[in-house]
Amino acid sequence: MTTERPWLAQYPAGVPAEIDVDEFPSIPAVLEQSIRQYGDRPAFTNMGKSLTYSEIDQLSRQFAAYLLGELKLKKGDRVAIMMPNCLQYPIATFGVLRAGLTVVNVNPMYTPRELKHQMVDSGASVILVLDNFAKTVQDVVADTPVRQVITTGLGDMLGFPKGAIVNFVLRNVKKMVPDYDIPSAVRFRDTLTLGRLHELPEISITHDDIAFLQYTGGTTGVAKGAMLTHRNLVANMQQAAAWVGSAVTPGKEVIVTALPLYHIFALTANGLVFMKFGAKNILITNPRDMPAFVKELKKEPFTAITGVNTLFNGLLNTPGFDQIDFSSLHTTLGGGMAVQRAVAERWKQVTGVTLIEAYGLTETSPAACINPMDLAEYNGAIGLPVPSTDACVKGEDGRQLAGGEVGELCIKGPQVMKGYWNRPEDTAASIDADGWLHTGDMAKMDEQGFFYIVDRKKDMILVSGFNVYPNEIEDVIAMMPGVLEVAAVGVPDDKSGEAVKLVIVKKDPGLTADQVKAHARANLTGYKQPKHVEFRDELPKTNVGKILRRELRDPGPA
Template sequence: MTVERPWLAQYPAGIPAQIDADEFSSIPAVLEGSIRKFRDRPAFTNMGKTLTYAQIDELSRQFAAYLLGELKLKKGDRVAIMMPNCLQYPIATFGILRAGLTVVNVNPMYTARELKHQLVDSGASVVLVLDNFGCTVEKALEGSAVTQVITTGLGDMLGFPKGAIVNFVLKYVKKMVPDYDIPDAIRFNDALALGQRHELPEVSISHDDIAFLQYTGGTTGVAKGAMLTHRNLVANMQQAAAWVSQLVHEGNEIIITALPLYHIFSLTANGLVFMKIGALNYLITNPRDMPGFVKELSKVKFTSITGVNTLFNGLLNTPGFDKLDFSRLRLTLGGGMAVQRAVAERWKKVTGVTLVEAYGLTETSPAACINPMDLAEYNGSIGLPVPSTDACIKDENGTMLPVGEVGELCIKGPQVMKGYWNRPEDTAQVIDADGWLHTGDMARMDEKGFFYIVDRKKDMILVSGFNVYPNEVEDVIAMMPGVLEVAAVGVPDEKSGEAVKLVIVKKDPALTAEQIKAHARENLTGYKQPRYVEFRDELPKSNVGKILRRELRESPAKAG
């Protein structure tokens, strides 16, 4: 069936219907173009230290040469990175990619159990970790394929004496670096020094080579690695760069990067797209410290910012934010979770700039739909399919539905992943025979080609833009001897969009909500932990015994 494309008529002037996904052979090819063009311009700033494109070139080459020359890694080997936004992140990421290797992004807040699954599943042979999370890596190494751990402190790229002071304060004053013992671990700066001894060989990287194994969950609760190729990411860079081209100016942008670069939204939108246009990425290491974040923003006349609804809401509710200089701000992009109308309207009132909503998935690298950048005000839509992208609404039988009808949103384009790592059955469940990716989101399209998310088909819970899969949470809580039955659902939350609520049938009458939460803290990263715990005599079930999560979601969240 032919796809009608009413959205093309809504494209702002100058936005092409198609992009050239083959203009660049790989992400390093894009990077090298930017290095030539913007060599002396600032590329990344963090904690008062700035690296130019030339310095990123030199340092990432050193890291690539270390991986190939010292560790003798082979093309396609996986290297895991476990750190928040800091200067080491772009150096390592670009180094890994230039070496023809695959980046495995790891959320640094993971517990040892979660990390171990990702290390074992990906087969990563090297892990680069910030000292703050070294003890988690130590606990997760056994049984993995890791042969080398590289450690680094937050201050390591800041120069002397500042770097040494930062590392000392974090460890001994703020007590944020627990002791760990990983034999044969090497420091990041020592790895760079070793890399200087080696020439970086010419590495042939093709479109189909995997650039990132980007882990995402599924309704089964098992985290799966989406295989994102160089072509997927280059295509998405081209699509997004074309989309924002009327608003941004090459070599003249400062983008605030507060969302973690290990998250696909920030990785592509900030780390890659804005690298392509020669921007300065202003890295925020801890955006949860809102007063500190606003203080950082006061130091710079930024032109762009990306974020999730909770981030924008947090800024708007932090004293001093409304006093910042927004004279150069032109682009505010929201994604990762639904943008709330009240937040968007307040953002426009305070900054004078429309908060433009976008939609994407890990599986689409991520951008699939974005609202026009010349949007006058928030419209409640996820926007239009980006260039070279088709979208449609299908029913349960795979039949395309007409305008206005609700069904599953399906996406097709060069940014759609190669598949899930070592999981052909899971891949076949989401990518059909015609190449359509089934998103699991229920949506409708209006007559102009704007798409609107209506509901989620999956039971997934979205906490501050991060996916939480009920089965994983339930499995962890069910490990407790005092629990008979457990169901996890998402309930509305003013701060995080949604929060995790547990409904539990007790086996041990003495079991308390605090015991449940303590167990969750040990086994689940922060955003997966329950905000609410409710005890019931029984759980609602279907006639085949399936727990009816929908009924639990519809009952009010009781504190506990």
């Protein structure tokens, strides 16, 4: 650890400089404490149905027993979970972890190409998928190591008759479940029944065991699995809990979870930290349906909400949001992408609560810096390093720079990942010999120890808080016979923060923007698809032929 930590003087009262990483050996140990303390309290609520901590205990044990007893999985095996926020998610995730296995979170919107890469790379032997996305699994499962597919309908945990109605409407009225045929698939509810037939053995889970393989592009285009150990997640839970603790009343919190739990921000902040506080997590399955989201928020007073800038902006621009009862709300945490000043100021005006900006990465489990919870007004900073965390700004030569100088933000602490799954070279490129994680973000630190992001070193595009890597987009578009050269860049976008813009040199003069967008739709998840396509005669390049993406970032025609 470095000796100078100017940020400690700015810590709010009661926040320790260090946390006890050894208090809990694993995530299940934290869960089990919450079950003992808050057994009868609702833990997760979705579509009006709640499960208590005791019910989560029982159901996750059944799922764990199924994985070990029926499927005979061995410690460290990978189980993929491909679903939006619904009650099955926490049951399955805690079940996998309690069985001593590793969760591989999968974005349910993935195309077959993206899913296949992740399944092959992770070596996942089981995948749990919502019916709506099972067709994608069907398309690639034969070419992956997956040997058991588990399927479930969105209504399956909602009880009768509600669950049956939800499933019927999704399949037959809204036509949101494409037909699929996976003959060997098992239903999620049946796995719970089968799990009851097996005793869940005592599993020794240690700090070094991998809890999650959380896929991210890191600083290059191919999605890589960040190995997040139980120590990493327990540490970040302890760090975030110590930070927000003064604002929280254990056993009384109600947190709105609109960001997907498969994303590291909601997974840790909502799913784990607030679980430690015995909170009730309100799971929003489709936050893009803003009118329905606002209707849900009117149902009961909530105390905390996390989100990305685009989510807060969307809520502020939805009729009826300003009529919600905000009297219980004390915490609004923004991360995943830069919070815009205009949005933060309007949020404070409408809700009376300061929008606190935080900063983190998949590789840091994710929280690295958070602003003080008692911050009176939005300040434009990403905050102070959380307890047991060091941060510094390094120059190109690897030297630590003085306050006020701009360089690459580097992080060191117990929440920094073990490395990238099966990619030692990538790990060595991102974590240096002294243990500093190089974030690829350009930053500066003021004399008080607050950090500010200035720009991104890498060419990553941030769409609604999701990382989009130009290399991946370019590889997909370059597959088109009519494309000679392509560059992908991010351009400012009012709705999503940034949008993908393609600049293409044609090989086929007849190539159209519509054809390019159709090809992208077939091969890329929604948020990775280009919003702008521009054709040019040539692309700007360096003297060694490297495309100069920064010269292409002017907003282009739609």
